[in-house]
Amino acid sequence: MRLIKRGGKLRNLYIFLVLLLLFLPIFILVAFSFNESKLNVIFTGFTFDWYGKLFENPDLLDAFKNTLLIAVASTAISTVLGTIGAFGLYKFQFRGKSFIDKLLYIPIVIPEIVLGIALLSIFTLAKIELSLWTVLLAHISFSVPFVITSVRSTLYAMPKNIEEAAEDLGANRWQSFWYVTLPILKPGIVSGALLAFTLSLDDVVISYFAAGPGTNTLPLYIYANIKTGISPDVNALTTLMLIFTITVLALSAHLESKKQLERVIK
Amino acid sequence: MINPSRTTIPRGVFERFSQPVPAKTATTRKEKPSLFKTVFTLPIIFYALLLIALPILYVFFLSFLRSDNYGGYLYEFNLENYGEILDSTYLSIFLKSAVIGLATTAICLAISYPFAIFLRGKSERKRNFIMKLIMVPFLTNSLIRTYGLITLLRKNGVINSTLLNLGLIGAPLNLMYNNLGILIGMVYTLLPFMLLPVCSAVSKVDQNLLDAASDLGAGKVQKFFKVYLPLTLQGAFNGSLMVFTPAIGYFFIADVLGGGKAMIIGNLVKNQFLTARNWPLGAALSILLLVITFLLVKLYKKIGGNLDELGGG
Numbered sequence: 001m002r003l004i005k006r007g008g009k010l011r012n013l014y015i016f017l018v019l020l021l022l023f024l025p026i027f028i029l030v031a032f033s034f035n036e037s038k039l040n041v042i043f044t045g046f047t048f049d050w051y052g053k054l055f056e057n058p059d060l061l062d063a064f065k066n067t068l069l070i071a072v073a074s075t076a077i078s079t080v081l082g083t084i085g086a087f088g089l090y091k092f093q094f095r096g097k098s099f100i101d102k103l104l105y106i107p108i109v110i111p112e113i114v115l116g117i118a119l120l121s122i123f124t125l126a127k128i129e130l131s132l133w134t135v136l137l138a139h140i141s142f143s144v145p146f147v148i149t150s151v152r153s154t155l156y157a158m159p160k161n162i163e164e165a166a167e168d169l170g171a172n173r174w175q176s177f178w179y180v181t182l183p184i185l186k187p188g189i190v191s192g193a194l195l196a197f198t199l200s201l202d203d204v205v206i207s208y209f210a211a212g213p214g215t216n217t218l219p220l221y222i223y224a225n226i227k228t229g230i231s232p233d234v235n236a237l238t239t240l241m242l243i244f245t246i247t248v249l250a251l252s253a254h255l256e257s258k259k260q261l262e263r264v265i266k
Numbered sequence: 267m268i269n270p271s272r273t274t275i276p277r278g279v280f281e282r283f284s285q286p287v288p289a290k291t292a293t294t295r296k297e298k299p300s301l302f303k304t305v306f307t308l309p310i311i312f313y314a315l316l317l318i319a320l321p322i323l324y325v326f327f328l329s330f331l332r333s334d335n336y337g338g339y340l341y342e343f344n345l346e347n348y349g350e351i352l353d354s355t356y357l358s359i360f361l362k363s364a365v366i367g368l369a370t371t372a373i374c375l376a377i378s379y380p381f382a383i384f385l386r387g388k389s390e391r392k393r394n395f396i397m398k399l400i401m402v403p404f405l406t407n408s409l410i411r412t413y414g415l416i417t418l419l420r421k422n423g424v425i426n427s428t429l430l431n432l433g434l435i436g437a438p439l440n441l442m443y444n445n446l447g448i449l450i451g452m453v454y455t456l457l458p459f460m461l462l463p464v465c466s467a468v469s470k471v472d473q474n475l476l477d478a479a480s481d482l483g484a485g486k487v488q489k490f491f492k493v494y495l496p497l498t499l500q501g502a503f504n505g506s507l508m509v510f511t512p513a514i515g516y517f518f519i520a521d522v523l524g525g526g527k528a529m530i531i532g533n534l535v536k537n538q539f540l541t542a543r544n545w546p547l548g549a550a551l552s553i554l555l556l557v558i559t560f561l562l563v564k565l566y567k568k569i570g571g572n573l574d575e576l577g578g579g
Contacts, residue, residue, distance in 0.1 A: 011384040015396065018381050022403050022457065025414030028424060029406075032417060042427070067407075085310030092303050096311075103314040105573050106322065109507065109563050111515035113532050114552045117539050118321035121328060121549070141317040144310075149574050173302050198404045204518050205532075209539070219409045226413055226522055238410050245405045253398075 026242070033235035050236040057233050063221035064237055066132055070217065071200040074139035079193040081140070082147025083185065087177070089148075090155045107142045108149070115142060116209035123210070130212030138210035139200045146199060147192035154188030194249075201245075322556070328549035339546050347550035356534065363530040366445070367513040370452040371506045374460035377453075378505065381461060382468035383494065397465060400458050408455050412522050415451055416442065419523070443525035451519040456512055460505035463575065467501025468494060500571045507566055507576065511559050531555060 036045040054060065089101060107115055119138050120130075128134060158181070166176035182189075204219040211220055222230065329347055331339040350356075385393055403411060418424045419441040426438040441447060471494060479489050495502075517532035524530075531551065538548030567573070 008387075011387070014380060015384055018377060018457075018461075019396070019399055021454070022400065025411050025418060025454070026403060026406055028417050029410065029414040042422075081309055081313060084306055085313070088303070088306030088310055092307055094303075094307060100311055100314045103318045104310075105563075105576070106318050108573075108576050109511070110322075110559050111511045111532070111555050113515040113517065113535050114325070114555055114559075115321070117535060117548060117552055118325045119317075120539065121324050121545065122321040125324060137317065140313075144313060144317075148310075149576075152574060198401065201406075202404050202408050204407065204409045205516065208518070208536075219407050222407070222409050222413060223518065226409070226416075230413060234410070234413070238406055242406060246402065249405075 026238075029235045030239045030242070033232055033239045035232060038231055039229070050232040051240075053231075054233040054236045054240075059216065060221060060233060060237060063216045063218045064241075066216055067201070067218040070132065070136050070139055071197055074136055074143055074200050075193055075197040077136075078140050078143035078147050078196045079189060082144045082192055082196075083151050083182075083189050085144065086148045086151035086155060087181065087185075090152065104145045104148055107145045112142070112203070112205040113209075116206040119206070120209040130210065130215065132211075132215055132217075134210045134212070135207050135215060135217060138206045139203065142203070142206055143196035143199055146195045147189075150192030150195060151185055151188040154185050158184050325549045325552050328546055329553050331546045331549075333544040333546050336543070347547045350547060351550050351554060359529050359531060359534055362445070363514040363532075366448055366452060366530060367510045369449055370456060370513040371460075371510045373449075373453050374457050374509050375464070375502060375506065377457060378460045378464040379468070379490070379494070379502075382465040382498075383490075385465055386469055386471075393465075393469065397462070400461050403458065409518055409522075411455065412451055412519060415454060415523065419447060419450065442523045443528075445524065445528060447523035447525070448520050448528055448530070451523040452513045452516065455516065455519060456509045459508040459512075463501040463504040463508070464498065467498035467504075471497050499569055500566075500575075503566050503569060503571055504576055507559075507562050510562070511555075514558075515555065 031043070033050055034046050034048065035043050036047045036049070037043075085104075089097065116138070119134070119141060123130060123134050162180055162184070163176045166180045167173065171179065204223070207217055207219055208223065211217060222234065328339065330343050330345065332342045332344055332346065334340050385396060388396070416423070420426070421438045421440070423441075425441065426435075429435045430438065441450065475493055475497070476489060479493050484492060514530055515532040515535075517530065517536045520528055520530045520533050531554075535548050535551045535555070538544045538551065563573075566576075
């Protein structure tokens with residue numbers, strides 16, 4: 001009996017250690033955002049100064065604003081495009097459909113660097129100047145397939161005749177899509193959107209190629225400064241971003257579970 | 267006598283039983299063009315052709331051109347770029363990339379399996395919570411996380427100073443600006459891509475099979491090799507695919523943690539496009555990466571893997 005218990009403790013310890021490994025670099029970043037010294041080396045004393053300094057660094061703020069704008073815009077566009085596309089591909093048969101289906105897996109499996117240089121090449125060919133817009137296009141390009149995959153999984157689980165039932169009851173196809181299909185697909189759409197948002201925030205490689213010399217996003221700002229040294233205002237920004245995103249996620253999860261509870265009670 | 271191996275079982279029967287793939291054709295209908303159909307199909311067709319097919323085809327086309335050495339290219343079709351990438355100068359970089367890619371994949375697998383098996387015993391609530399926690403690091407840009415790693419790994423970093431203070435080492439360890447640094451960076455950055463599919467596959471293993479194995483006297487090791495591993499092969503391959511390809515492409519990790527000299531294929535491609543400005547050569551290298559990826563995907567499909575599960579966990 002005791003042996004089993006100790007085994008259980010060891011298991012918990014292992015799970016904890018792996019999670020710690022994933023979080024350690026982030027914890028360190030957060031810890032050093034409160035460090036007096038400009039160098040992220042030794043903890044010399046506690047301060048909130050870097051949070052103030054953050055707002056005196058226009059470049060960093062600009063990079064942050066751009067990163068967030070791109071993440072929000074690319075999430076919105078890819079979610080709409082992906083949802084419509086997943087439904088269309090599920091519902092309709094047309095020439096070349098299987099080819100389109102196959103194409104949609106490409107951004108998921110190919111190395112990001114290949115998509116990055118491919119987009120850079122095509123932008124250059126079309127004489128589109130590299131800017132925030134090309135970064136946005138690039139982010140849409142890699143996000144849409146993830147939304148489609150996520151929406152498709154809920155589409156397949158959808159009761160087969162429910163749309164026909166709606167149409168029999170007098171709804172036209174637009175109405176049945178809007179009032180029947182879309183609400184059913186919501187969990188898939190939400191998790192697809194969440195995935196698109198995270199992918200956009202996390203991306204380095206594709207942004208690197210799709211951005212021009214004057215384009216300033218967070219990964220590019222850090223890439224430019226990482227070798228000469230980054231001052232702790234970046235740590236402060238990272239901390240604020242983490243607090244923000246985790247709060248939003250926790251809140252949305254809380255609301256979702258509350259809604260589910262209400263549904264059960266009803 | 268009927269030879270059991272000769273009895274024909276239609277292809278795909280096992281796949282159909284092992285994973286529920288709903289019939290696609292049931293609701294797809296061929297119908298006349300309508301506004302409804304156009305709205306729901308045209309945008310995605312445009313997207314797929316313009317933002318996926320066209321760029322990739324163009325890279326393929328570029329790979330057969332000749333560089334003019336000034337960042338442009340001449341429309342003289344040739345295979346020299348492919349000849350050049352097979353040249354010995356790049357062979358060592360390919361070899362190193364392959365070693366780093368495989369080592370990263372192996373380490374991630376070795377960390378993920380015990381994690382997934384231990385997690386299996388937890389309640390569903392706890393499991394879901396921990397799976398969500400795994401995703402949290404992604405909310406911070408991977409370059410920022412790499413920067414966090416630097417703070418930990420460098421000569422006067424947190425790990426070295428802690429070990430020195432504890433008296434465990436006499437001199438700081440070289441944890442970065444070398445191949446070890448690249449490996450640590452890759453494992454750290456890509457581990458979640460392995461954890462998610464492996465945990466999801468392991469959680470689906472039927473408890474009855476494990477109990478039966480125990481009843482028949484199987485130990486932990488046997489249970490792992492005879493039950494878990496065969497039943498979670500697809501999940502493991504899914505994760506390996508999502509780990510291996512970035513591990514040979516993530517140039518920023520090699521740049522930042524490997525110091526200036528350490529290169530992987532990703533750096534090579536990046537340099538051809540942005541520094542050496544030999545786009546045709548960079549394009550040929552990218553096509554090589556594409557071919558490797560497609561072969562791996564083919565293999566994944568061959569073992570019954572579902573493409574929809576890639577990347578989503």
